[in-house]
Each structure stands twice: as structure tokens, then as C-alpha cells.
Amino acid sequence: MRETIARESLEDALGAFRSLDFYVVMFGLALCRAWIVLCLSAPFVVSEIGVSDWLFLIPGALSTLAAAFVAYRVAQRARFDRRFKAITGAMVGVCVLGSPVVVLGQSTIGMVAFMVLSGVASSCLQVLWGVGFARRKASFSLYCYPSSAIVTAVLVAIVLFEGGLLAFCLYPIASFLLLLVSTSKSTGVELADGGDTASGDPAIERGESTSGRKPLPYHVIGRLLVSIVIFSFLCRMYDALPSGGAVDPLSAIGGSSLFALVVTGALFLVFSVLLGRVFNPLFGYRIALPLMALGMAIVSLFFSDHWYLSILLIGVGYELFDTLTWILLVALAQNQQVRLSQYVIFGLGTAATMLGMGIGYFAGGTVRESIVYGSLQVSSIGIVSVMVLVVTAFLVLPEGTFAQLAGRRLFDRDGGKAIVREADAAGNPLETGCDAIADEYRLTPREKDVLLLLARGRTLAIIMRDLGIAKGTAQTHIENVYHKLGVHKQQELIDLVESYVGI
Template sequence: MNARDGEQSVGRGWLDVKGSIVDYMLVIIGFGLCRAWIVSCLSASVASFGPRTDWVFLLAGAASASLTAMAMTRFVGSLPRMHERLTDVMTGLILGSAICIPAAAWLDSPTLLMLGLIVGGAGAGLLQVIWGERFAAQNLFFSLACAPAAAIITGIVLAMSSTDNQLTFVVLPILSLLLLVLECKRCKIEWKTGLPEGVVEDDLDEAVIAPDEHGVLRDRMRLGKDSAKLLVSIMVFSFLIRAFDAFPIGDLDPFEMVGGSGSFSLVIVGAIFLAISFFIKDRMNVSLVYRLSLPIMIAGLIAMALLFEQRTYFSVLATSIGYELFDILSWVLFGEISRRIGRNAAPYVFGLGVAFTFTGMAAGYVLSAVLNPLVVSGAVRIGSVALIAILCLVVIAFLVLPESAIASMTAIKMPGKKTEAPKPDPAIEREPTITLEEKCSGIARECGLTPREEEVLAFLARGRTLTIVARDLHIAKNTARTHIEKIYQKTGIHKQQELIDFIEEWEPEENARKAADA
């Protein structure tokens, strides 16, 4: 998606959300149930096994999500074939977890528990990645509505359910999976190709065609610098919030009647995010959410470090609200990054996003288990840990992920002061509009392109992919690839978007001379 496509009307975007209310409900409920299942699995345990097991579930999820992202760095086969394989594996893992975790509780078996957490974590990683595809398939405004609403659903489900009820580990993942299948059927996504093993469809639109610095075309996807910073930041946020989970809390939870501070913070954050998105939709800037999340989380850590020197439910609530705001924002940004790279990039982007998030959470839980005995014994002060966490957040805010990086990832821009557009002067003679084909012909003459390369150039100018070029010109992919490489070499350009910009700005020499004289 280029910048022009991204700069769409905010009002029209919200109308699109209202028009797809069924998709909206399926996504928020299905994704909310998925998140509630993940949180429930982090508390799964058996009576005869004392050590923490949450990190096992998270590392398994990070591994499956990262493997999905690695598989997508080079396109193999078709999107339906990829979905067929991913969903077959995901379904088997989820069903295995739904059997093993309840069985472990009934039989008091640590072995079954570990097996259930490993397969469940792997299935949860894949399930989140494919739910991410549903976010990326819609527009930014759909994500701005769905992500916080799903957080509200997660909080409500956690408040109503209990990890002591083993049906939680069965109903939540299976219901989320069924809603995902229903949503994909509505979107006419065929997960079963019906082709024999080893045979793949060759109709996959590839991502942006971009040669490397040597002018060689690569099918591999790459994240931009700001996107990579977002991944590092969400990992650090997840690490910090989970590093305090095992520390003792010095007062009673005032929100125990509504499921506890954790569930309450999800509902509050979802409501705040929805309110920001809805009430200022005409001036929406996602940087505002980032601007709120950091000071709120830091306020909770300051309260822990300086005011109470202990972990109170006020500090838990504040840090949770700050973290959840950033977590929802990152999910929205992952969808926007996927749309910018290309429609097939969602498994890659969300795979990395889930992997980094789960890895940070797992590391935080491990550190929490190590520090907890030291804090209880007095060897380590919780205030000192909180101050180090504050320093990490300050580094993230100013050095790793400044607000400008967040703003650059979305197409919505804060409008400046409205000014009346200048009226065209009828006395000025307008130059005749030059068609795209005429521009391509002119560039072909200037750069010495062959007639066939000129035809390929016209396809690239319209943003077409390698597959489309080969199909519409009735030539082999390798032949099309060679023509594209020659075009980049002769024009001295190394990215398709740069080539498109060059073609749009190109003018015949006589027009350029007239403009210079004027």
C-alpha cells in the first residue's frame, strides 16, 4: 500500500467499520477469547508440581510464531497452501492442549502439564498470527476498533472464568478457533487446496519487488528500521511488566469483585482506547496513545519505588494500564506495517511481533522467579528494581522508539491548521497531462530499454508483482525476473516504490526546459 492509498478519509474509514459489523464482532470475540485462553494457560498448574511453568508456554509460542515468520521470508507455494499447513498444525496443537492440560489436573501429572503447555503455547502462537491476518486484511480503522474491544472481551472472560475450572482450557481455544474459521469463510479464504502433497498453486502475489544493493531481486521480506524498533520495544515492555509478577503485594485488591486488577485494567484500557479512537476520530493520531502509555506505566513504577517501597495494587493497576495501552497500540501497528509491505506479509509481521512479545514475557517471568526470594529476604529492594525499570522505559522513549517513529508507521496524520486552497489562475496555460504509458516510453528511450523491458516497466509503474508480470505477458517467471533486473540496472534505481516515484515525476525534456525558464 503506497502513501497515497494510506491517506484516506478518517470518516470513511469508520463508516467501513460500521458496515462490516459482523466481521467486527467475530474478530473481537474470537481474538478476545484467544487472549483469555493464553492468560489462563499462564496460570495452569498441578498440585504435585511447584515450579513456575508460564515461561514454558510462552517460549513454545515464541518458537512457533518465529518459525512462521521465517517460513514467510521466502514465499513457497501459494497462500492457500500455506494456510492449509499452518491451520492443520495449529488445530492439532490446540486440540492436544485441550486434552493434556485438563488431564494433567485430573491425574496430577506434571508430565502431561508440561506437554500440554508446550503444544498449547505453540498452538497459541499460531492462532495469534492467523488472527493477525484478519486485522491486516481490513483497514487501520478496523484495527483501531477491534484491538481495544478485544481487550475488553478478554478482561470480561477472565473475570467470569477460573483456572480451577478445566473447561476453560477446552472451551476458550476451540471457540476462538471456530470463530476464526467462520470469519475466514466469510472472507472466502480457502484453507483446503485439494492438491496432492508436493504440488502447489502458482497464483500467489508476491510482496513488493525490490532488488538489493547489487540490483538482484529478492523475494525475502524485510522490516523497516522503525518497525524493528517497535519489536524491540514491545519485548522490553513485556519483559518489564512480567518481571514484577511474582513480587509480593502489600495490600488487598480493591477490584477482586470484578476479577482482579489484571482483568479490570484490560477493560479500562480497552474503553480508554476506544474512546480516544471514536471521539477524536477526525484528528486521530496513534502517537497520543503512546504518549499516554509511558507516563502511566512510569507513574506505577514511581509509586512502587519512592512512595510505598512495596508492590501495591495501585502500582499494579497503573503499570498494567500503561502496558496494555502499548500492547494494543503495537497490535494495531503490526496490522498497518503488514498492509504497507503487502497483503501476504501478515504472517511474517505478526509472527515476529508475537515471538518478540512472548520472548519478553518469558524472560520477565524467569527474572521474577529469581528476584522474588531476594526481595522477600531483603537482599534486593523492590524500589531499586522499579528505578531500573523506569530507566529502561526512558531509554525506550527517547532513544529506541521516539514518538516520531510511531507516527511514521501509520497513514493517519494530524491535520494542521486549515487553510483555503489557492484557486487556480485561469490565465496560466495548463500543460497537457502526460499518460503513464507516455512516461514509460520516454524513460525507455532515455535509459535504452528494449521494447519488452518497456512493457515490463509499465507493469511495475502500476505496482504489479513479478507473478502478475509473468502471467499477463505470458512469459516465464525467470524471464520476467531478468527483465526487471535489467530495468533496475539501466535506471539506477533499487526499489519498486522509488521506481514508481521516478516515473510519476518524470517529464519530457521540453517540459523540463519550460519549467526551468519559467
């Protein structure tokens, strides 16, 4: 069984890497992300003119939020798609043509306008790439997004070493042109079922569910968006903190933050290739949180000596979370349980990321001044950050909510339809869903029996009676099931089962 899954995962990966569309999308998104990173790190923008990074990020967040609102209200998605793409292309063109004049002219007003327009254009371009991912198979993002992270780091490192302005003209226009190529029907890309906005199904066009499943509550998606804001805020706030005199040993290859992008992309890509058919996003979420917490703890204890190590760990943890949230957004955009269009999903997701980063840079600058003047200790920042991270992990986005968002069936090669077909054929979808969960999470036969009873709403006393086991044994099995599935209460378990198969 495991050998078969591993072989099929490898076949999926090889199929993706052999596709020309894979490289078009990978380089296109990487160029867009590199453009964003360069705008935030360009020394001639920040140091000489004094323009802050949040002037780039906040307008980008507001523009994509507005785009999500318009996409939610509009009735004809195909027309919105064409107009949004045309407006984005026009803004990209203005940025490309105006960037040399603005930068060489060294005008404060011109630089502010350039940063604002670049933030809006790059954010809208990222939304378009997200929609492009959502129109492909869900497993596509498992390989393409981490690969694009590695390419992004390489593209940024090349420009930082050269220090030229050419990339500000080349990267955005190249990304937009690749977007046009990737969305052209002539590329022969195999779109995911129901992924195209022009599907012809009125229910899908309205973003309504046609599967008969209970719609995913909006507050669950809201929790994900809030957590994106918090994680982005924490990570970017640390980028603005003083180094405390420590020398970054990775500065020769772009610094710890850029190296974190390569490490995360490479490791995620390896795990995606090995575990593509049994990919569990919850596992990555459990790794991202401790990595960020460890980096923040180092800030509290050894920041002056190991500044680069704390930034590296926080960066790896955040990039891992960012990769997982991108994949979740792709899955949500393809999920007919979510009555929101692809533009709404990625508009909100991009807005949350940009908003968190913008607030983070703004707060980081304020904190930096307080630390320099001695009115605030770095250790206090680390302690407060760990507390915020813990509160987020337990109250805003607990593992049960994350598991509900990351329904495993969304990452199957056929979009989970095989499980649904098996459930319909068996006539008992609940048992089929529990069997699929038990196989994925490696439950024992007895734990699978307990899982089925819990999914039916049975209490501890009923489980003891039906299975003929003692109270302590039943409690142990229930705790083991909850632990393996990453849930904390019975309703979260039921929601997870329902995310596998429509009940």
C-alpha cells in the same frame, strides 16, 4: 470540516458494530487471548506442580519465530496458509483433548508437555488472528481489538471465579472454529485491498512494493520489535513481584491487572469511535509511556501501601502500548512499502511479545526471591525500570521512529488511496502530503509553509530568506512544527511526509 470528520468517524464505527464479522473476529480473538491468560494464571498449574509460566511463553515465541522464518522463505503463500492453519488446528485439538487428563493426573512431565504445547498452539492461533485482521480494512482494528480486550477480561474473570477446567477445553476450540468461520468466503467479509494473500499479483505475493515508494527500512521494524520485548518484559516482571502486604481493592472483579485490560479497552474504543478518521497512534504512545513511568515511580516510593495502584497504572500503560503495536502490525502487514508477508509481520510481533513476557516472568521470580530475602530493595527495581523505559523511549523507539511506522494514511477508511489520487491529480505530491499533515496536526498557515520548506530539505537560512522572517521567528516555527509532528530532526520529518504520499 471537523464536524464532517466526526460524522464520518461515527459512521465508520457504526458500520463496524453492525457487522456480524466484527463480532466473530472480536470473540474469536478474545477467546484466544483469554486462553493465554488462563494458562498463565491457572493456580493448579503453577502452585501445585511448580511449572513456570516461561515454559509456556518461550516455546510460543520460538514457534512463531520459526513460522515467520518459514513464511519468509516460502514461495507459495496460499499453500503455507493452509498448512499453517491445519497444523495449528491439530495442536489446538490435542490441547483440548489432553488438558483434562494432564491436569487431573497431576504429572509433572505431562504438565510441562501441556504447557509447552499450549504455548505453541496459542501463539500460532494468535498469529492467524493477526493475519485475519490484516486482511480487513485498517480501521477495523481500531474498533475490534479494544473491544476484544474487554471481552477477554470478562471471559477470564468468569473462569477465575468458577475455577473450572471447562474453559481450557472450550476457549481454544471455540476460537479456532470462529477463525475458520471468519476466513470463509461465505461470511461476505470485505477484505482490504491487497490484503488477501491470494491476491494474484506476483509482486504482492513476493512482498515487494508496487507503489514506487522507498521501502520502509527493516531496522525501523526491528526497533518496534525490540520495544515490544522491553515493554512486555517490564510489565510481566512487576506481575511477579510481592504485594508487600497491600490488599488489592479490585480483587473482587479479577484484580488490578485484569481491570487494566477493561479500562484500556473501553477508553481506546471511545477514542477510536470519536477520532477514527483522524486517529493518531503517536498520541496514544505519548500517554502509554508516562503511565508506565508513573506506576514504576509509585513502586519506588509507595509500593508497600499502593501496590495495586502501581500495577494498575503499569497495566493500563502496557495494554495501551500493546493495542497500538497490534494496530501498527496490521498497518505494516497491509503496507506495500514493507517487503514482508503478513505471516512474517505477525510471527515476529507475537514472538517479541511472548519472548518479553517469558523473560519478564523468569526475571520477576528471581527478583521476588531477592526481595523476600532482603538482598534487593523494591525501590531499586522501580528506579532501574524507569531508566530502562526512558532509554527505550529516546533511543530504541523515539517518537520520530514511531511516527514513521504509524504513517497516518494507513488508517484512512480507504487505506490512504484518496490522498494518493489527490496527489497524482495535483501533480505535486509533496505539497499534497504537507497539506494533509497540516490539516491533521492542526498547523497554522505559517507553520505549514515552514513544513513544506523543511520537507524540501531547506535550511534555517533559506527558510528565513524565502519567508522573509527573522531568525528567532523561523526557529520558533520550526520548533513548533517538530513538536506538533512528534519528530526531532529534519530527516524524520521528511520520512513522515513520504509516508503520506509516495514521492
